[in-house]
Amino acid sequence: MPDSSPRRLPRGRYALAREEVERIQRSRLCAAMAEVMAEKGYVATSVADVLRRSGVSRQSFYQVFDSKIDCFMAAFDTAGDLLMRRLLEMVGADEHGVPGPEATGDPLDRFERAFTAYLEALAIELPYTRLFLIEVYAAGPAAIRRRSELQAAITDGFADLMGVTGDAGRFTCQMIVAATSTLVTRAVADNDIEGLRAIGPRVIDHVRTLWQAGAFGSVADRPGPS
Known part of the structure; x- marks a missing residue:
């Protein structure tokens, strides 16, 4: 069984630069925050729990973060970054969202990918998914606002992916993103990975039906009738 205990950072002449040490500690603390909250929930998770899971000292914690909520917000941003990075990779776009050759073609195919x-x-x-979808509501108004901002960014990305140009179509995208959030939250709360993946085909089929019915309004690259 592999050793899962946190590794100590090197000291002496080969020690890492302070900025690199803080980056590694921040990463460990964010991961630990997400993992512990997945088990105990935000309210029951303490800074001490995060320290034990991460192997980072209390002094180092407060050199990186001001408080538990500060660490939570950093972990939330990490969750958003992970999600957006995976989405961009899968649709063939670079880190700035600029599509590559594989990102062209039928908007419905792009959406399915x-x-x-x-x-x-x-x-x-x-663990980051639970933080993003569930524990954020226990973390207070600032965290919920950040969640709303990220959901708005996902909506904008969805609309751009589909080539939607009108307000009616963008509202359709907003409704789909909101409904999807509700659907996946139940599966995540139950730790039901297969149930989470099973949501895909039904949502994809429904989006295709909405597209064919014209619910996306004016779009930049709607394919002609087949």
Whole structure:
């Protein structure tokens, strides 16, 4: 069985630069925050729990973060970054969202790839997913605002992916993103990975039906009738 205990950072002449040490500690603390909260929930998770899981000292914690909520917000941002990175990779876009050759073609095909990537990212990063979808509501108004901002960014990305140009179509995208959030939250709360992945085909089929019915309004690259 592999050793899962945290490794100490090197000291002496080969010691890492202070900035690199803080980056590693921040990463460990964010991962520990997500993992402990997946087990205990935000309210029951203490800084001491995070320190034990991460192997980082209390002094080092407060050199990186001001408080438990500060660490939570950093972990939340990490969750968002992980999700967006996986989505961009799967739809063939670079880190700035600029599409590559494989990202062209039928908007519905692009959506299917992106939505499948979204569900897979949620399944792979389950502790961060629980933080992003569930524990955020226990962390207070600032965390909920950050959640709303990220959801708005996902909506904008969805609309751009589909080539939607009108307000009616963007509202359709907003409703789909909101409904998807509700659907996946139940599966995540139950730690039901297969149930999470099973949401994909039904949502994809429904989006195709909405597209064919014209619910996305004016779009930049709607394919002609087949």
